[in-house]
Amino acid sequence: MKLNRLLLRQTLKKFSRINGNILHRQSDVKSNVTRTFVAAPSFSLLDPKFSRCSSIPVENLELCKSNSIFSRCIHFTATKFSDTAIEPKLESSDVEDQDGSMNEFLSRFVWIMRGKISEAFPDYDKQTVDAMLLMIVEKVVSEMEKGSFEQSLRTSTDNPDWDLSEDLWKTVSEVSNMVLDDMKKATKKEKMKGFLLSEEVQEMCRFAGEVGIRGDMLRDFRFKWAREKMEESEFYESLEQLKKEANASPSGAEAAASVEKSEPVSIPKRRGKIKYKIYGLDLSDPKWSEVADKIHEAEEVIWPQEPKPISGKCKLITERILSLNENDDPSPLMAEWTGLLQPTRIDWIALLDKLNDKNRFLYLKVAELLLNEESFETNIRDYSKLVDVHAKENRLEDAERILKMMTEKGITPDILTATVLVHMYSKVGNLDRAKEAFDTLRSHGFQPDEKVYNSMIMAFVNAGQPKLGESMMREMEARDIKPSKDIYMALLRSFSQRGDISGAGRIAATMQFSGISPSLESCTLLVETYGLAGDPDQARNNFDYMIKIGHRPDDRCTASMVAAYGKKNLLDKALNLLLQLEKDGFEPGVETYAALVDWLGKLQLVDEAEQLLGKIGAQGDAVPLKVHISLCDMYSRAGVEKKALQALGVLEAKKDELGHGEFERIINGLIAGGFVQDAKRVQGLMEAKGFTASQPLQMALRTSQALRGRRLP
Numbered sequence: 001m002k003l004n005r006l007l008l009r010q011t012l013k014k015f016s017r018i019n020g021n022i023l024h025r026q027s028d029v030k031s032n033v034t035r036t037f038v039a040a041p042s043f044s045l046l047d048p049k050f051s052r053c054s055s056i057p058v059e060n061l062e063l064c065k066s067n068s069i070f071s072r073c074i075h076f077t078a079t080k081f082s083d084t085a086i087e088p089k090l091e092s093s094d095v096e097d098q099d100g101s102m103n104e105f106l107s108r109f110v111w112i113m114r115g116k117i118s119e120a121f122p123d124y125d126k127q128t129v130d131a132m133l134l135m136i137v138e139k140v141v142s143e144m145e146k147g148s149f150e151q152s153l154r155t156s157t158d159n160p161d162w163d164l165s166e167d168l169w170k171t172v173s174e175v176s177n178m179v180l181d182d183m184k185k186a187t188k189k190e191k192m193k194g195f196l197l198s199e200e201v202q203e204m205c206r207f208a209g210e211v212g213i214r215g216d217m218l219r220d221f222r223f224k225w226a227r228e229k230m231e232e233s234e235f236y237e238s239l240e241q242l243k244k245e246a247n248a249s250p251s252g253a254e255a256a257a258s259v260e261k262s263e264p265v266s267i268p269k270r271r272g273k274i275k276y277k278i279y280g281l282d283l284s285d286p287k288w289s290e291v292a293d294k295i296h297e298a299e300e301v302i303w304p305q306e307p308k309p310i311s312g313k314c315k316l317i318t319e320r321i322l323s324l325n326e327n328d329d330p331s332p333l334m335a336e337w338t339g340l341l342q343p344t345r346i347d348w349i350a351l352l353d354k355l356n357d358k359n360r361f362l363y364l365k366v367a368e369l370l371l372n373e374e375s376f377e378t379n380i381r382d383y384s385k386l387v388d389v390h391a392k393e394n395r396l397e398d399a400e401r402i403l404k405m406m407t408e409k410g411i412t413p414d415i416l417t418a419t420v421l422v423h424m425y426s427k428v429g430n431l432d433r434a435k436e437a438f439d440t441l442r443s444h445g446f447q448p449d450e451k452v453y454n455s456m457i458m459a460f461v462n463a464g465q466p467k468l469g470e471s472m473m474r475e476m477e478a479r480d481i482k483p484s485k486d487i488y489m490a491l492l493r494s495f496s497q498r499g500d501i502s503g504a505g506r507i508a509a510t511m512q513f514s515g516i517s518p519s520l521e522s523c524t525l526l527v528e529t530y531g532l533a534g535d536p537d538q539a540r541n542n543f544d545y546m547i548k549i550g551h552r553p554d555d556r557c558t559a560s561m562v563a564a565y566g567k568k569n570l571l572d573k574a575l576n577l578l579l580q581l582e583k584d585g586f587e588p589g590v591e592t593y594a595a596l597v598d599w600l601g602k603l604q605l606v607d608e609a610e611q612l613l614g615k616i617g618a619q620g621d622a623v624p625l626k627v628h629i630s631l632c633d634m635y636s637r638a639g640v641e642k643k644a645l646q647a648l649g650v651l652e653a654k655k656d657e658l659g660h661g662e663f664e665r666i667i668n669g670l671i672a673g674g675f676v677q678d679a680k681r682v683q684g685l686m687e688a689k690g691f692t693a694s695q696p697l698q699m700a701l702r703t704s705q706a707l708r709g710r711r712l713p
Contacts, residue, residue: 101183102144108179110137116171136172195226195233212419212449216381307350314340322354326361331369338375345377364389364398371405380406384417391424399424413437415446422452426459434459450481457487466494466503473510485516489525496525499532518549524557531564536573539564553581555589562592566599574599590616594627601634609634625654629662633669644670648678652685660691667697676704 110133117129124132195201204225208218310318317337324330341347348370355363367386370376383406390399403421406413413421421437438456441448448456453476460469469491473483488511495503504526511522523546530539543561547553553561558581565574578588593616600609613631616623628650635644651658651666658666663686670679679701683693693701 104183105179106137106141108182109140109175112175112178113172116175136168140172140176192226192230195229196222198226198229201225201229216379305344305346307347308341308343310341318351318354321351321366322358324359324362326359326365328362330362330366334366334369338373343375345375348373348376368402371402380411380414380417383411384413384420387417387424388420391420391427394427396424396428413440415441415444418444418446419452423455426455426462429459429462431459431463431465447479450476450484453481454484454487457483458490461490461494464494464498466491466498466500469494470503470507482514485511488514488516489522492522492525496529496532499529501529501533501535501538504529518546518551520546520551520554520557523551524554524560527557527564528560531560531567534567536561536564536568536570540573540577553586555591558586558588559591559595562595562599566595566602569603571599588615590619590621590624594624594630597627598630601630604634604638606634606638606640625651625657626662628654629665632666636669636673636675639673641675644673644675645678648682652682655685655689658686658689660686663689663691664694664697667693668700671700671704674704676701679704 113133113136114129117132118124121129121132201222205218205222208221213221314337317333317340321330321333321337324333337343337351343351352363352367352370355366364386367382371378371382371386376382383402386402387399387406390396390402403413406417418437418440422434422441425431425434425437434456438448438452441452453472457469457472460466460472473487473491476483488507492504492507492511495507508518508522508526512518523542526542527539527546530536530542539561543553543557546557558578561577562574565571565577578592582588593612597609597612597616600612609631613623613627616627628647632644632647632651635641635647648666648670663682667679667682667686670676670682683701686693
């Protein structure tokens with residue numbers, strides 16, 4: 001920056017006059033001094049908001065209190081600084097806000113211009129720089145008094161008739177626009193702080209904390225909610241302004257134009273003398289520099305960054321990234337985008353949000369690539385978020401790949417990540433990994449919540465260990481966390497499938513103590529439990545109790561009761577039960593007929609079983625798998641080769657639906673009928689599914705081979 005000769009001559013000439021009269025004037029300053037000027041850091045010390053900033057050192061606060069600096073505006077008196085004393089004077093309340101904005105603008109302007117001049121003229125001493133600043137400020141204030149300064153900044157970058165060189169005018173214009181932008185941002189930040197402390201935002205934050213959202217995620221949500229409230233408020237304010245302008249003006253377009261022209265921060269639009277006094281321009285005390293740095297650091301923490309504006313070639317590349325297909329590789333475009341924009345984390349997050357709205361699969365691919373991007377500043381939450389997304393969409397391999405990348409980076413799973421892993425591994429039935437993640441939670445001192453407990457209980461249930469699930473449920477109850485009805489029913493169902501009478505009874509009793517009334521399903525499960533355990537009398541007691549409390553037996557419950565009688569071959573009691581139910585309007589269904597077919601098949605009553613099979617077909621329902629198992633066993637033992645092989649073919653086609661016990665029954669039936677080769681083939685299917693034949697079955701196969709068993713003719 002170059003100063004023209006005229007400015008330099010005026011500066012040196014006036015410097016001799018103001019040296020002793022302005023720069024070193026202290027307590028004896030006359031009351032008729034006409035100008036006050038504040039030189040401040042990049043923030044305004046006249047703004048009362050800084051009186052609430054916790055980042056100001058204690059010693060500086062004490063200094064401020066002694067001179068009432070932060071009470072309403074900051075006064076630098078001659079008793080504290082040898083060459084600085086500021087005392088704003090306001091003529092009336094009508095111009096108070098205007099003078100406040102003026103002081104704010106001049107404070108920032110002088111601070112930045114001092115640095116510009118010092119950089120351009122490093123050899124000049126402080127007094128000469130102060131004199132140059134006085135000349136520049138006089139020109140600026142003169143134009144402000146005319147009311148044409150801000151218009152000059154907006155309309156043209158050419159040098160107006162200010163007696164300033166072209167380079168100096170460009171610098172003045174650049175600094176002025178910079179100050180105005182900073183003032184607008186500061187006003188927006190202050191408005192945002194008010195919404196951050198609003199009752200609605202605080203209530204949403206409290207709710208988010210209760211559901212487990214904490215740390216950086218809660219902070220991001222808080223700013224998002226506050227920003228939405230601020231935008232909503234600004235929208236309604238603009239509507240009110242439009243309404244007022246429309247009432248005042250016949251043209252709605254004029255009202256809209258006036259709203260667009262209104263700015264939250266601007267230089268006061270008034271003519272006449274500006275009331276301020278200049279006693280000096282030195283605010284370069286190191287203490288105030290420290291205050292400025294700390295305040296800026298505090299604002300960086302509480303104020304979220306905004307993404308960089310995207311334009312030109314970078315915008316075109318962004319559109320190309322958003323238009324990629326699922327199978328395309330986004331790496332080349334991402335590298336080019338990075339080179340052009342030099343993005344920070346907030347820029348990457350903005351791009352990910354756009355991808356998530358448009359292409360979910362591409363979003364996951366780009367998010368995974370960004371884990372190795374240095375400018376993305378990857379943290380543990382980025383890993384856990386991706387793992388959670390893949391886990392919820394049942395992509396276990398992708399989730400474990402992200403988890404492996406995380407461990408390779410030396411990042412240990414924290415509480416949130418471990419919680420995600422508990423849910424994921426419980427959902428897919430990997431009990432060992434679920435227990436490992438659960439132990440990780442406890443090692444961090446985290447008390448599991450209801451969702452974590454439910455996931456672990458279901459993991460135990462799915463792994464066939466209902467007793468461990470029950471112990472986890474007791475732990476929940478000890479912590480006054482009431483299990484849901486679904487958890488009780490899952491445990492009761494697991495005990496019932498194993499015929500565990502004591503376990504099922506404990507769960508049923510606990511449900512009643514918890515205030516959960518017996519349902520048709522819970523009563524049916526108890527009937528099935530006693531039936532599998534071979535106790536038809538207790539099964540009938542539960543069956544009658546179910547009717548007594550008002551539940552009408554359905555087809556499944558009746559079939560369970562028939563199967564319980566079938567365990568002890570009590571055919572007469574089963575027939576009496578069916579006759580009694582038919583009198584009450586009950587009609588047997590597929591489940592009941594299937595239980596009777598299985599019973600008659602074991603008794604080798606082929607004709608009677610086939611009659612019941614015809615009734616199943618008459619109802620139009622598909623024959624259940626367990627009926628085909630019963631038929632295969634019956635026909636094999638009866639030596640009906642054709643029908644036995646036909647039923648076996650159906651079972652081989654549905655081998656993935658067969659369990660360990662069902663495989664053993666089929667093989668035992670084939671061996672009993674002499675179909676040894678077919679039995680060996682089914683054993684191979686059984687082992688291919690991971691089942692191991694029991695010791696009696698292995699002995700039966702070896703015995704049949706030793707006797708060279710053959711198919712019956």
